[in-house]
Amino acid sequence: MHQFEIKRLIDLDVFGFDASFTNSAMFMVIAAALITLFTVIAMRKGSLVPGRLQSVAEMSYEFVASMVRDNVGTDGMKYFPFIFTLFMFVLALNMLGMVPYSFTVTSHIIVTFALAAFIFIAVTIIGFWKHGIKFLKFFVPSGVPFVMLPLLVVIEVISYLTRPVSLSVRLFANMMAGHTMLKVFGSFVVALGLLGGWAALAFMVAFTGLELLVAFLQAYVFAILTCIYLNDALHMHH
Amino acid sequence: MEADAAKLIGAGLASIALVGAGVGIGTIFGNYLQGALRNPSAAPSQFANLLLGFALAEATGLFGLVVALIILFVF
Numbered sequence: 001m002h003q004f005e006i007k008r009l010i011d012l013d014v015f016g017f018d019a020s021f022t023n024s025a026m027f028m029v030i031a032a033a034l035i036t037l038f039t040v041i042a043m044r045k046g047s048l049v050p051g052r053l054q055s056v057a058e059m060s061y062e063f064v065a066s067m068v069r070d071n072v073g074t075d076g077m078k079y080f081p082f083i084f085t086l087f088m089f090v091l092a093l094n095m096l097g098m099v100p101y102s103f104t105v106t107s108h109i110i111v112t113f114a115l116a117a118f119i120f121i122a123v124t125i126i127g128f129w130k131h132g133i134k135f136l137k138f139f140v141p142s143g144v145p146f147v148m149l150p151l152l153v154v155i156e157v158i159s160y161l162t163r164p165v166s167l168s169v170r171l172f173a174n175m176m177a178g179h180t181m182l183k184v185f186g187s188f189v190v191a192l193g194l195l196g197g198w199a200a201l202a203f204m205v206a207f208t209g210l211e212l213l214v215a216f217l218q219a220y221v222f223a224i225l226t227c228i229y230l231n232d233a234l235h236m237h238h
Numbered sequence: 239m240e241a242d243a244a245k246l247i248g249a250g251l252a253s254i255a256l257v258g259a260g261v262g263i264g265t266i267f268g269n270y271l272q273g274a275l276r277n278p279s280a281a282p283s284q285f286a287n288l289l290l291g292f293a294l295a296e297a298t299g300l301f302g303l304v305v306a307l308i309i310l311f312v313f
Contacts, residue, residue, distance in 0.1 A: 166297075173300035174293075214293075221293045 001183060004107060004176070023103050024111070031092035031105070060088070064223065071227035072234065079230055086115070087223035094175060094215035098208070106218075107175040109168060116168035119226050127233035138236045167225055174218045178211045248309045255302020262295030 010021035042057035050058055064084045068076055090106060097104025105111050127135040139156040140149065185207060188200040270288045274281035 166301075169301060169304055170294075170297040173304050174297060177300050177303055214296075217289055217293045221290060221297075224290060 001180070003103070003179060003183070006108070024105050024108065027093065027096055027103050027105050031089060031096055034096075035088045035092050067224060068227055071224060072231045076227070076230060076234060083223055083226060083230075086119075086226060087219055090115075090171070090222050091216065091219035094219055095212075097175065097179065098212060098215060104175050104179055106171055107179060109172040112168040112172045113164065115222075116164040116171075119167070119229065120164040123226075123229045123233045126230070127236070130234060131236065135233075135236065138232065163229065167222065171218050171222055174214055178207075178214055182207055182211065245309055245313065249306040252302050252306035252309060255305070256299045259295055259299025259302075262298065263292060266291040266295055 007023045008020040009023060009026060012019045012021060038053075039057055042053040045051070045054065047054065061084070064087050065077075065080060068080045068083050072079065093105045096102055097107065127138065131137075139153050139160065141152055141156065144152055182204065185200055185204045189197040189204060192200055266288065270281075270284070273284070
């Protein structure tokens with residue numbers, strides 16, 4: 001479909017690798033610039049009684065901060081900047097995708113998989129760095145009969161290894177399916193014409209609202225699952 | 239059977255994943271409503287968990303869609 005096409009804006013070739021500046025990269029730059037502008041402008045005054053923009057910035061800060069505090073604990077707060085950046089970045093990309101004629105970066109699996117793989121590798125390194133070789137006990141569930149252990153350890157390892165896949169496919173599939181559904185219903189509006197198009201148009205409006213909710217929810221789910229994985233690595237209560 | 243026909247049948251079968259997603263979303267919202275009617279004062283504090291459960295359950299249905307798309311367009 002046209003909206004998922006990646007176009008090269010500036011051709012760039014780095015040692016035989018295709019590193020062109022695409023519309024995907026452009027929207028990532030726009031998202032990063034928007035977040036930076038938003039936080040810098042909102043907190044420029046830093047007044048004690050926040051204005052409208054400042055309270056939005058403080059709310060988003062407090063939202064992510066309480067998420068990290070509840071799910072990881074106070075000793076996880078040193079990872080708060082990362083979680084906040086991740087949440088705002090994914091949220092901005094999802095929301096930018098809802099603007100007509102724009103490009104949804106998160107509807108491409110390679111982008112979400114790169115994010116998820118980075119999180120997975122980082123969390124595993126944190127786990128081993130924190131607990132040493134004892135982190136392997138994470139794969140041994142406690143309180144099970146000894147006979148069952150070989151089977152359960154294999155299941156635990158497999159479920160741990162599928163984490164980056166499920167994390168990335170969840171975000172990618174939600175964004176792609178949502179935009180495809182909007183496109184399908186949009187073609188219904190055109191096909192049914194002036195007489196019957198109104199019903200499809202009403203559905204479109206409702207679905208657009210749902211998509212805005214999903215865009216926020218998926219950013220939230222992505223961030224909260226990162227928190228949960230981080231909690232597993234830091235505290236490994238099993 | 240022709241490969242194309244088998245492909246279409248496989249993609250259609252992959253959409254059975256929606257059964258699980260439907261059951262999951264229904265269970266989540268039904269149980270939330272049940273709990274909220276029993277104890278309305280505790281309901282708002284669990285709204286975030288409701289949305290999280292909804293998003294996680296919905297995603298399983300979308301995994302089926304991804305499988306269908308892989309069958310249709312990759313093979």
